[in-house]
Amino acid sequence: MDGLTSTATARPLAEPSALDHVVELTRSRDRGLVEESLISALVDLVDAREVTIWRLDPSGAADASAADVAQRGSWQRVTRRLAQTGDTASNPATAEATDATDAPAASRPEHLRCLREQVRVDVGQDLAGLHHVLLPMDSELEGGGVIELVLAQPIEPRDMRVATSMLRIHANFMHLLDYSERDTLTGLLNRKSFDETFLKATVLEARRQFAADGEQRRQGQPRHPYLGVIDVDHFKRVNDVHGHLIGDEVLVLVARIMRSALRSEDRLYRFGGEEFVVMLDASDDEGARAAFERLRLAVAAYEFPRAGHVTVSVGYVDVRPGDTPQAAFSRADTGVYHAKAHGRDQVVAYAALVAAGTVTESDGENDIVLF
Numbered sequence: 001m002d003g004l005t006s007t008a009t010a011r012p013l014a015e016p017s018a019l020d021h022v023v024e025l026t027r028s029r030d031r032g033l034v035e036e037s038l039i040s041a042l043v044d045l046v047d048a049r050e051v052t053i054w055r056l057d058p059s060g061a062a063d064a065s066a067a068d069v070a071q072r073g074s075w076q077r078v079t080r081r082l083a084q085t086g087d088t089a090s091n092p093a094t095a096e097a098t099d100a101t102d103a104p105a106a107s108r109p110e111h112l113r114c115l116r117e118q119v120r121v122d123v124g125q126d127l128a129g130l131h132h133v134l135l136p137m138d139s140e141l142e143g144g145g146v147i148e149l150v151l152a153q154p155i156e157p158r159d160m161r162v163a164t165s166m167l168r169i170h171a172n173f174m175h176l177l178d179y180s181e182r183d184t185l186t187g188l189l190n191r192k193s194f195d196e197t198f199l200k201a202t203v204l205e206a207r208r209q210f211a212a213d214g215e216q217r218r219q220g221q222p223r224h225p226y227l228g229v230i231d232v233d234h235f236k237r238v239n240d241v242h243g244h245l246i247g248d249e250v251l252v253l254v255a256r257i258m259r260s261a262l263r264s265e266d267r268l269y270r271f272g273g274e275e276f277v278v279m280l281d282a283s284d285d286e287g288a289r290a291a292f293e294r295l296r297l298a299v300a301a302y303e304f305p306r307a308g309h310v311t312v313s314v315g316y317v318d319v320r321p322g323d324t325p326q327a328a329f330s331r332a333d334t335g336v337y338h339a340k341a342h343g344r345d346q347v348v349a350y351a352a353l354v355a356a357g358t359v360t361e362s363d364g365e366n367d368i369v370l371f
């Protein structure tokens with residue numbers, strides 16, 4: 001027994017195995033952490049000098065064709081890790097220190113081919129003699145993209161099999177996450193995943209405010225989280241006149257239009273029925289209003305195939321440190337209530353209602369006093 005114990009403790013610490021990396025990859029539900037685990041696995045298992053995840057930002061168009069994306073879209077470098085330093089930069093602002101974080105889509109034709117055709121592309125050697133290999137990430141996922149491996153030697157067939165297996169495990173895990181976190185009709189994030197994001201936003205905001213007297217103020221305008229509630233106007237009428245199937249089609253299209261009117265880092269949720277929620281960062285109230293107005297106008301301008309024109313009412317609010325999802329939602333919803341009572345198809349800031357004395361705040365609860 002003693003012998004066994006001493007053998008176990010004397011064993012030298014082994015390099016993490018492929019199985020260890022699989023365990024690590026599937027440990028967290030945070031997509032950023034999952035991605036960092038995938039990159040660590042690739043750096044270790046295929047001995048890559050550098051691993052980068054690239055994503056194609058279609059640049060706004062909801063129904064952009066492949067040609068449009070190639071013309072107007074851009075490659076965004078989301079996460080990158082250098083093997084020598086062990087440095088992971090999942091924040092573009094951090095990565096920017098080393099070199100450009102985005103590039104026009106057409107400037108990287110090999111990356112486009114890898115993503116579109118879902119095939120491995122050997123780019124060849126760069127000026128430093130390093131080999132670049134591109135592997136596709138599942139294009140069905142919101143996070144579909146391209147992984148770029150930089151290696152000192154051409155990749156061995158065995159390492160290639162390991163890398164593609166890790167990517168398949170990553171894709172399967174992301175599909176499982178999607179299944180539990182997404183609304184089945186629109187494909188948007190669902191209410192369940194909202195609380196987690198909201199909590200993160202409030203913690204970050206508290207830290208930001210804490211640091212506001214120092215470094216942050218010198219670095220320019222800090223951004224704050226805002227929450228918007230969006231409700232489709234007279235949606236019951238759409239169902240009554242055209243039937244539920246057309247009603248569903250309107251919801252899917254509204255989701256798509258709003259998604260394309262928002263920036264890629266903004267989070268859009270369907271809370272059920274014809275109600276949607278957006279979490280976004282803006283430098284001030286006016287910046288947030290501009291984003292929500294853009295979204296409202298995009299829906300109002302769209303000609304729906306059967307239902308014609310559809311509008312939305314929006315209420316929004318700044319998220320405060322210590323806020324609960326319910327409290328912030330309820331304040332923004334007061335804005336929606338006001339918009340519905342005043343003609344619909346408009347954006348209402350909760351702060352403006354308070355400033356005008358239309359609503360009062362007492363102990364975090366909203367009392368509507370006047371309409």
Ligand SMILES: Nc1nc2c(ncn2[C@@H]2O[C@H](COP(=O)(O)OP(=O)(O)OP(=O)(O)O)[C@@H](O)[C@H]2O)c(=O)[nH]1
Pocket residue numbers: 185231232233234235236237239243244245246247248251272273274340344
């Ligand atoms: N087609 C479809 N209809 C839904 C879905 N979920 C909820 N609804 C319907 O959405 C309608 C919402 O109606 P109301 O809450 O009265 O609101 P509204 O008609 O949009 O009126 P306002 O909000 O005052 O502008 C109801 O008829 C619901 O049955 C869904 O997933 N698909």
